[in-house]
Amino acid sequence: MGRGRAKAKQIKVARKLKYYSPDTDLDRLQQELGSDSRKSDSSDPYDDDPDYSAYADKYNVDDDDEYEDD
Template identity: 55%
Template structure:
């Protein structure tokens, strides 16, 4: 018991996903899936960690 609300929510979400109109850029999706990146999408993954220095083994 107690599944009524959860099931109703899942049904609502599923219906919304089924009937919503999407503006999908299939070219961008294909590039992402094949590992190709645009120049605008390139992000330096280490930039967030550049302020940190490695700790010495004595710490």
């Protein structure tokens, strides 16, 4: 027995978590995350990645040629 009461409590907790939205201090959260609002958002974070296109051209081999039956 008792399953109905436990299930009702789980549903109550789930609804509370789903619909409850606490007052969040977004400025404080931004400070904690170390985000700098003065940075420009237009910069691409991947601009500093090295260019591997030369390796792609060098090592891009069509694997289908290896398995052709003569």
